[in-house]
Amino acid sequence: MRSFVCFLLLIFTTNIFSVNNNLILADSFPEKLSEFGFFIDYSAQEPHKKVIPYELISTLFSDYSYKQRWVYVPDHAKATYVKDWVFDFPEGSALIKTFYYPIDERNPDLGKQLLETRLLLRKKDGWEGVSYAWNEEQNEAYKKIAGKTINASWIDFMGDQRQVRYRVPNVNQCKECHAAKDVITPIGPKAKNINKDFTYEEGEFNQLAYWMKKEIINAFPQDLVSPVDWSDKTQNIDDRARSYLDVNCGHCHSATGNANSTGLYLNLVETRDINLGIYKKPVATGRGSGGNKYSIVPGKPDESILLYRMQSMDPGIMMPESGRVLTHQEAVEMLREWITKLPN
Amino acid sequence: MKSILLFFIPFLASFNLNAKEVHINPGPNAQERVQEAMILMEEGDTLIIKSGYYAFEDGLSLDVNGVTVKGEGIDNTILDFKNQQSGAQGLLVTSDRVTLSDFSILDAKGDALKVIGAKGINMINLKTEWTGGPKSTNGAYGFYPVESEDVLIDGCVAIGASDAGIYVGQSKNIIVRNSIAQFNVAGIEIENSYYADVYNNLASHNTGGILVFDLPDLPQQGGHHIRVFDNKSIDNDTDNFAPEGNIVGEVPRGTGIIIMANSDVEIFNNLMSGNGTVNLSIVSYGDETDDPNYYPHPKNIQVHGNTYGPSGFDPDIETGDLAKALFEISGGNMPDIFWDGVVPLSQIILGQPDDEKLIIEEENARFLTIKPIKYMLGFSDPTNTNKEDFRGKISPLKEIKIETF
Numbered sequence: 001m002r003s004f005v006c007f008l009l010l011i012f013t014t015n016i017f018s019v020n021n022n023l024i025l026a027d028s029f030p031e032k033l034s035e036f037g038f039f040i041d042y043s044a045q046e047p048h049k050k051v052i053p054y055e056l057i058s059t060l061f062s063d064y065s066y067k068q069r070w071v072y073v074p075d076h077a078k079a080t081y082v083k084d085w086v087f088d089f090p091e092g093s094a095l096i097k098t099f100y101y102p103i104d105e106r107n108p109d110l111g112k113q114l115l116e117t118r119l120l121l122r123k124k125d126g127w128e129g130v131s132y133a134w135n136e137e138q139n140e141a142y143k144k145i146a147g148k149t150i151n152a153s154w155i156d157f158m159g160d161q162r163q164v165r166y167r168v169p170n171v172n173q174c175k176e177c178h179a180a181k182d183v184i185t186p187i188g189p190k191a192k193n194i195n196k197d198f199t200y201e202e203g204e205f206n207q208l209a210y211w212m213k214k215e216i217i218n219a220f221p222q223d224l225v226s227p228v229d230w231s232d233k234t235q236n237i238d239d240r241a242r243s244y245l246d247v248n249c250g251h252c253h254s255a256t257g258n259a260n261s262t263g264l265y266l267n268l269v270e271t272r273d274i275n276l277g278i279y280k281k282p283v284a285t286g287r288g289s290g291g292n293k294y295s296i297v298p299g300k301p302d303e304s305i306l307l308y309r310m311q312s313m314d315p316g317i318m319m320p321e322s323g324r325v326l327t328h329q330e331a332v333e334m335l336r337e338w339i340t341k342l343p344n
Numbered sequence: 345m346k347s348i349l350l351f352f353i354p355f356l357a358s359f360n361l362n363a364k365e366v367h368i369n370p371g372p373n374a375q376e377r378v379q380e381a382m383i384l385m386e387e388g389d390t391l392i393i394k395s396g397y398y399a400f401e402d403g404l405s406l407d408v409n410g411v412t413v414k415g416e417g418i419d420n421t422i423l424d425f426k427n428q429q430s431g432a433q434g435l436l437v438t439s440d441r442v443t444l445s446d447f448s449i450l451d452a453k454g455d456a457l458k459v460i461g462a463k464g465i466n467m468i469n470l471k472t473e474w475t476g477g478p479k480s481t482n483g484a485y486g487f488y489p490v491e492s493e494d495v496l497i498d499g500c501v502a503i504g505a506s507d508a509g510i511y512v513g514q515s516k517n518i519i520v521r522n523s524i525a526q527f528n529v530a531g532i533e534i535e536n537s538y539y540a541d542v543y544n545n546l547a548s549h550n551t552g553g554i555l556v557f558d559l560p561d562l563p564q565q566g567g568h569h570i571r572v573f574d575n576k577s578i579d580n581d582t583d584n585f586a587p588e589g590n591i592v593g594e595v596p597r598g599t600g601i602i603i604m605a606n607s608d609v610e611i612f613n614n615l616m617s618g619n620g621t622v623n624l625s626i627v628s629y630g631d632e633t634d635d636p637n638y639y640p641h642p643k644n645i646q647v648h649g650n651t652y653g654p655s656g657f658d659p660d661i662e663t664g665d666l667a668k669a670l671f672e673i674s675g676g677n678m679p680d681i682f683w684d685g686v687v688p689l690s691q692i693i694l695g696q697p698d699d700e701k702l703i704i705e706e707e708n709a710r711f712l713t714i715k716p717i718k719y720m721l722g723f724s725d726p727t728n729t730n731k732e733d734f735r736g737k738i739s740p741l742k743e744i745k746i747e748t749f
Contacts, residue, residue: 146379147379147402149402165429170379170405171383172382173405175407175438258460261460261562262562274634282590283591284485284490284513286454286455287480287481287483288454288484290587291588293588305589315429315432315453315454316453316454322430322431325429
């Protein structure tokens with residue numbers, strides 16, 4: 001009898017404290033986020049010990065929301081380093097990203113409002129994406145195939161109350177950004193993007209070194225050219241601008257992305273002026289041009305379509321097309337400086 | 345027997361035996377219900393959007409191969425986007441072998457219907473409209489397939505687009521037929537595309553009726569093999585309302601058909617009439633470009649058997665350079681057909697190769713071109729209005745066949 005109880009307890013605890021590998025690989029997505037077992041405490045977003053937090057050097061703007069990222073790679077498997085691209089993760093891997101607003105940016109102790117947790121799951125045939133939206137009680141998140149609108153608010157660093165019609169993307173919208181040559185792919189976890197220190201429970205380590213130590217990647221090069229943190233004002237303005245454009249625009253605006261028909265390529269490897277938008281005429285921009293003739297006019301930020309579309313909040317004009325409804329003021333100012341200083 | 349089996353197996357395999365019909369009715373949560381249905385449908389399925397009025401706050405998207413989305417007629421199934429809060433178009437399609445039919449998309453904030461990278465897209469009996477009339481705040485394109493193959497637009501209506509009502513860009517194997525484009529800046533535009541048949545359409549009350557363009561600095565250029573026939577491009581009399589910065593913003597009010605920088609274009613059996621600037625204009629790309637792969641001049645353009653009604657009676661010299669230049673050089677005696685005569689320097693000296701020459705076989709059309717050599721040497725009249733100089737043998741382009749599915 002006692003052994004039976006022990007056995008039950010074992011099953012019970014195993015189920016609670018392990019990640020459900022079968023669900024990651026399954027043909028369909030479960031209704032509830034908790035079924036995956038990625039977290040020990042869902043409300044507190046405390047991950048399972050196999051689920052490793054990470055950060056990116058420069059991040060995509062998503063209406064001032066905060067993001068926490070985790071990676072999960074199943075036991076006895078490793079992601080393979082790929083030059084200039086994301087790691088090639090093995091089947092059964094998961095990339096997990098929770099979006100939230102702090103109640104008050106000035107005081108983290110007041111807590112946060114969890115919005116959604118997006119998953120990219122490495123199935124047998126490739127990646128699939130889905131998002132789970134958090135309930136009002138903030139103790140469970142539910143699958144939202146068609147997306148969801150959340151009217152959220154927070155108090156910003158200036159003490160101002162901010163409101164946003166936050167959109168949880170539908171599964172097609174995942175693909176709008178996460179597609180290269182029509183195949184779903186992660187964007188963030190390229191070696192160059194995670195080449196920075198992170199404070200783990202065990203202490204501070206370079207993330208790539210830590211991933212090696214945890215045996216979730218097979219290798220990484222020592223001579224990586226990484227983007228800079230675009231918000232780091234000690235960095236060169238050209239590097240900051242290109243880093244920002246790379247992570248915010250380059251996944252679509254590249255030769256393999258969704259916006260390749262535009263000929264405007266903003267990924268880090270692009271070097272041709274015309275394709276970067278310098279004196280490039282619009283093609284199918286419509287009223288997105290704002291009456292301007294070129295994507296970027298060196299020295300003239302207010303005549304540059306790129307900046308006009310970044311500032312707009314009109315869905316028929318704004319860029320990116322999805323993922324934001326607010327204007328990223330700080331980035332607009334940084335890019336304004338960059339365009340002003342571009343040599344003519 | 346064996347050969348019959350071999351024939352049938354792939355045939356069966358391409359069918360979803362569980363193909364189903366999903367019906368959506370108007371009512372609350374239309375956004376979520378329609379979008380969810382478009383995501384959950386599987387190859388072979390048909391989504392039927394029943395008669396009624398559907399208001400959307402976000403754009404819709406479809407990414408499932410081999411499906412059909414049908415309404416119950418353009419006056420019955422209305423998808424209204426005037427309160428759109430997010431999404432750069434009304435409906436976005438990114439999958440292959442899709443048929444859309446019998447519904448209307450109204451007042452999208454950006455483009456009404458955009459199709460990216462589809463292999464096989466049928467757009468049949470659809471309407472896109474901006475209901476407030478021609479305004480620069482209207483979305484750019486009504487129908488906007490781009491980077492697609494086997495594109496069919498049949499029996500559609502496009503009204504009020506601030507760029508082009510029907511725009512096919514960087515695509516291959518295209519048929520646009522039996523459609524109506526009105527009150528757009530450009531009625532129908534085929535741009536940087538290969539192998540298109542544009543026929544039996546009505547383009548009226550646009551700024552320009554039908555445009556065949558090729559532009560530089562794009563992944564697909566060298567647009568060629570375009571046939572434009574049996575169309576009516578008439579009474580294009582709407583002031584250009586394109587937002588500045590766009591190439592169609594240069595199109596003067598009252599142009600019937602414009603060919604710019606394309607190769608192998610055949611224009612025949614169309615009616616062009618009531619176009620206040622010019623019925624037919626054949627021009628080079630006029631702006632500077634450093635693109636080494638781009639050819640800015642039209643070549644092998646064949647024009648024959650068209651009917652020309654009144655034109656040139658109200659040239660729009662305010663918009664772009666075309667009308668103004670034409671008005672000045674013709675001394676106000678505007679032609680039906682205008683060719684700017686611009687060719688590469690080598691051809692000014694040595695002449696054009698025969699297979700690149702403009703051919704005009706028309707009975708009743710006034711023609712004007714500019715002789716670049718005379719123009720450069722400062723002749724007081726560098727024009728040539730004798731269309732007999734451009735007679736030649738018509739070599740018909742092949743009919744376009746598209747894959748059906």
